[in-house]
Amino acid sequence: MVLVVSQEVREAIDARRPVVALESTIIAHGLPRPRNLQVALELEDVVRREGAVPATIAVLDGQPHIGLDKEQLERVANEDGIRKLGHRDLPPAVAAGASGATTVSATAQLAALAGVRVFATGGLGGVHRQWTVTQDESADLGLLARTRITVVCAGVKSILDVPATLQRLETLGVTVAGYGTDRFPGFYLSDSGHSVDWTLDSPEQVAEVMRAQDALHAPDAALIVANPVPEEQQLDPGLHARVLADALRACEEEGVTGQAVTPFLLDHLVRHTDGASLEANLAAVRGNVRLAARIATAWTRG
Template sequence: MLVVSEEVREALDAGRAVVALESTIIAHGLPRPRNLQVALELEDTVRRAGAVPATIAVLDGRPRVGLAKDQLERVANEDGIRKLGHRDLPLAVAAGASGATTVSATAQLAALAGLRVFATGGLGGVHREWTATQDESADLGLLARTRITVVCAGVKSILDVPATLQRLETLGVAVAGYGTDRFPGFYLSDSGHPVDWTLRSPEQVADVMRAQDALDAADTALIVANPVPEAEQLDPALHARVLADALHACDAEGISGQGVTPFLLDYLVRHTDGASLEANLAAVRGNVRLAARIASAWARG
């Protein structure tokens, strides 16, 4: 059922570096035609760093790990491409549907194919006002039972960051800052919250991955929180002002549940004149570069 591309399969069989990439940013995160341009750019970034990219999606009911150019074009341009979390995968397979994979679905399929390193933008997490809504991303539960290293820029700043960190601790998911003792805030280099561990090289990250295996630890993820460079982050004052306005607008319009995140993200893009999107892309590019270096260090053994 799982289709692994020839390029990815050959790399895995040869013990070469492979990096998993999600497809939601292609289908739902960027406007056309920039989405395809970014997808190709990210794959090229992985290759230039000496690793093989494995963009993951479901096409016509077949989960695919590694996409050809025409398949990337389908994800970027085809109307009706669904957004699939890991809970949706059996339904999409049975229905013969096509969809872009979120963090949770990408991590699950990557691990199933034998990949250990995954690059994304920011994780989902615990939503604000959780005590009233009980709204928490499926990413957290999936990462609590999946052995994969996720390179990300922390969690989206629209979320409850301290509650998310607490939840990750409760679930037993290890979190380390890359070159920092502060937890990144997606658009921001520093969310205002610390991390307990700092890793300073791809080799150190690979050592932690090997220690996970040697200790026969629980099958949980390793989160490598890689901050967006300060020069490329969203201006913190602008971020604070627009996010406060966005939360007020969301409440005023009575938006709740799954509608909150897309509303807030869209509000940030529109009211920062696209600066939040550029910070998002800067974070993704940095995460992809780092993930390729980590995958290479892991492959070297």
């Protein structure tokens, strides 16, 4: 597999300037047109305003791209038939010459291959509710257990089994730290109701943990920096609880299973909160991207 690294990203990596990896699934599958392209350009601009280089990642015509130009971003945002690619989908997509937007797992894998150490996303996947029945767990967890990358996120999606996800991450040896908090955020919510063992209060502290990972020759696992959405921008907790309960009930009544569960629940949340859940999601992503750029800067100064 040949990575196509943009000139801007390659020069930044070679000169040890800060680079932030960004996923492309939010562009192709997470937002309606034309807002998806507007958000993609906005997030790249947030990275640049913090003095770092954005590296949005996608697969185009069978070639993994690390860093997209405006025309390529427009293609991911507007072209019909753009697939959704996890890391398991990368080999067949490359072999078939397919085009796809990368999820957390695929983005993390390709970023690490290109030498990008910091990645910003919205929320991670995790262990699904009723796991004992469905055995449904996001591929994000296994991939992060064997990939040396720092992921800035707003926790895991609140539609998941949060305590089971935290337990699974512990079992897999993935370090989880709250940024400025000892509480684990809940994607749309500042606090999922669960605690974390470690708190980091500055980009420099995060960078020191990254250096310690390398110095200790620790297993190649990710560092998750859980950055809560500001309370004033979170989804109203009461509304969230009520709509999520309705969504879970509707999912069961309609017999939705497997990979269809997550998009069904997320769509239900957007529609039944009049878009408030989407705005909370975007607020979280913006904050994560900004923090990731600052962490990348602190990392390259070491």
